[in-house]
Amino acid sequence: MRIVFDFGGVVFRWHPASFLARVWPHRIETLEQGAQVASVFFQNYGGDWGLFDQGLIGADEVVRRISARTGWPRGEVEQVVRAVPEELMPIPATVVLIRDLKAAGHTLHFLSNMPEPYADHLSQTYPLTEWFESGLFSGRVKQIKPGAEIFAMAERHFGAAPQELVFLDDHPANVDAALSRDWQSFLFTDAASARRELVSRRLLSA
Template identity: 80%
Template sequence: MRIVFDFGGVVFRWHPASFLARVWPHRVGSLEQGVEVAAQFFQNYEGDWGLFDQGLIGADEVVRRIAARTGWPQGEVAAVVRAVPDELMPVPATVVLIRDLLAAGHTLHYLSNMPEPYADHLSASYPLTEWFTSGLFSGRIKQSKPHAEIYQMAERHFGGDPQDLLFLDDHPANIAAALARDWQAVLFTDATSVRRELVSRRLLNG
């Protein structure tokens, strides 16, 4: 089985509300506020941030656009953009899951919406080539989930039939797009729940 991992919120820590509460304590005093501010800042990974994800604009331009759109000072917006790499720390339970899947003989790939500067950081900082046979970052290929084009590119890149790909992602829209391409898919909530699902599919021993 070829198992395909999303990165943010799956392999690497990504919880925008708590992230913004740490980086912008003067603007975000609670997780509830963090959810509201994150919706403005990241636009559900569409808009300005979606272009950044796809590698169509760079960090300086996304800062300029977010500041112009929201009225937040450019320096504060830039501080958030700079802080993202430090937020993207490996999730220990997912790393254990990756190692167990490799030990069970599965081939692992990744398919991640990730701006190019952050993709470069992850590639340089963590053993991606040990964990994964291959992968695609949206910022490098100028396509992003949940658009069908990135799944088509992934099928060609990973090889095999779509039915032999099992996708783990924490966004329902990305899961739905994978299922529409005849992939198998599991919505990731936490590594423990996904492990139980993989055991039930006889992809891991209980």
């Protein structure tokens, strides 16, 4: 079977509320405030940030647009954009899950909404080619989840029929988009529950 991993919040740490609280302590005192600011900053990964994710605008332009839209100083917005790579640290339990799935004989791929600068950082910093046979970053292919085209591109790129693909993602819309194309898919909340789900599907032994 071919197992497809999302990256942010699945393979790599991505918790916008705590991330923003760390980068902007002068603006954010609680995780609740962090979540509110994150919804404005990242626009639920639509808007300006969605264009950045999709590789249609670069880092300088997304900084300019977010600053203009929100009134936050450009230097502070740039501070957040520059700090994202250090937030994207591997989640140890997911790395173990990846190794166990490979040991069980499965082929692993990734499908990630990721701006090009961060995709480059991850590719250069972590052993992606050791963990995954192949993968697609939205910023490089100029398409984005949950759009149908990136899933179609993934099927072609992975050389797999939809029914052969098992997709783990932490956003319900992306899971639903995969299911609509006849992928097997489920919502990732943490590595332990994902492991239990994979065991229940007989893709891993208990």
